[in-house]
Amino acid sequence: MENTSGPTSVEFGLNTFGDITPGPDGQPKHAAQVIRDVVEEAVLADSIGIQAFGIGEHHRDDFAVSAPDMVLGAIASRTDNIKLGTAVTVLSSDDPLRVYERFATLDAVGNGRAEVIVGRGSFTESFPLFGYKLDDYNVLFEEKFEIFAETLKERPIRWRGTHRAPIEGAILTPATENGLSAWVGVGGSPESVLRSVRRGVPMMLAIIGGAPARFRPYVDLYQQAQKEQGVDPMPLGMHSPGHIAETDEKAREELWEPFRLNRIRIGRERGWPDPTYEDFVSEIEHGALFAGSPETVAQKIYENVRVLDVDRFDLKYANGMMPHEQMMNSIELYGTKVLPRVREMLSRAL
Template sequence: MTKNLELGLDTFGDVSVDAQGDLLPHAQVLRNLVEQAKLADRVGLAYFGIGEHHREDFAVSAPEVLLAAIAAQTERIHLGTAVTVLSSDDPIRVFQRFATLDAVSNGRAEVILGRGSFTESFPLFGFELTQYEELFEEKLQLFTEVRKQKPITWQGNTRAPLSNQSVFPPVENGLLKTWIGVGGSPESVVRAAHYGLPLMLAIIGGEPHRFAPFVKLYKQALEQFGNPLPPVGVHSPGHVSDTDEQAREELWPHYRVLLDRIGRDRGWPPITRDRFEAEAAPEGSLYVGSPETVAGKIARTAKILELDRFDLKYANGTMPHEQLMNSIDLYGTQVAPRVRELLGVDAAAESELVSR
């Protein structure tokens, strides 16, 4: 559905460095993140998502609190997560927090639910990794019941049962917009289709066209379940600067630190410059370069996967706040209009879509 492609931003609140190369305190990173969201709103982007993590290199562990602060200082941009780790949370409390965010933002709240690619929240909140699948499946099932905003009678294995229980506050208008974040599992794609929820594909490596079979599977499963076609989106990392060379040189040292740090935890080999360049190439999953380069790459991905939204993960490692702000500005003022041109999107129609 590329005719009305929305463009958004995602961040995990990566702890960044100052002008001297020293790591900023988490508190300053959070304050900077509010400024980044305000800029995203000013340049007309559709969505700003904040991921949840519980480790030293990411500053955001309570995204809904930060999103509420951002809601008070923005006007149009939709606000949500990237993702909410539902497996280690309570579905009712998640719904209540986002229903509250929806109220204070005048209907701009969204939530992307997923299992997350990090597992620190499991021991932190007392959950067993041996229940990884069961926790997510049961909690997603309960969340979808809560989302209907009717009295709930429910029973499972991972929390106490409910009997004719109402949940407050309700969402003011309609249902809370809820996506399912998927990293590349066919089972997760079918699960999203089963519940009739929008699909957000996290493409963080390899060629985006490899995910076309997942989109096809999603549509086939929706048809089999008798559900209408919801939006399909992609979340991928990148960075925008004035030229391709500048963008790559700005991103590379911070991206390398990020990937190597995570790789040490997961047994990956150190990232090489050749691999970085391959991901930054036209067929890779790293949207880094000048506005023209990034716009062209987004448009190609949107056409191949028939996307309704593309979210750029603009913060990748310790990149300074000033470079992140410049990337956001270029993404909103130059990349977004160029993507509309390439896809033949009417700017007035997109503006109406964002304002809903």
């Protein structure tokens, strides 16, 4: 089923993990400077009308941000309209009650602009860091997500499970003025889709490799499960990596080396083969990498918004050791060239 709700209903955002970036001398910047750069990137995004900005949580030396809510608080003080979110908050190694309280506080600071995307995360460093066992990976997420979904109702919480003491009528503070916006990040499994609907927390698809259209069966399951459970329609989002430059050739030239080095480092940790340039081009032309000129990226976003019937598209614009200046240019083009073109095409499709 295609999206027929109109162009104004589709939101567009940006995501970053706060990747460590190079300075003018080619050496890695200090993480503190990277964090300050992320704030500047969000300020630019707000100034050109991008609707949402998400920051991922990591606990390793190739990413600068371990506490997204703190960085988002700084961004809140310098922006007016952009939504302030995460991509993602690693709920399995956090306390869902504290997650709610932190983001309810951010919501107050940002005048109702906070949102949180909770998930398992694609890295596991936080488990040993905070004293959790990887053997408990599944039960921790299942139970903590259940608790987190209860916090969003903003009423006394009563819960019993296996990983912590019972919760007997807990009241969390501060309450939000209009509710806390939340999503659950899903990598693509039927169980995750059904969990999202069962708990009433909208799904954000993390599409980071392969053709996005292969996720269509999960979209169908998401829509069907809502009908079967008789719940109001829930929004659907997707998140994918990419980079925008003035031409396709320039975008590929700027992205290839940071992409290659990033994939090599992570891939060797996980037993993946090193990427080839042919793999890179294939991922741009047929897969989940949204890289190219404004027109090329706009066409690809439009096609996938329609195919997957999504209400929100987030571009992960930071991809490894890419200079801050190139990312700022990518953000500028995304907001001023790509999104107006996507909205024009969506409007014509009605």
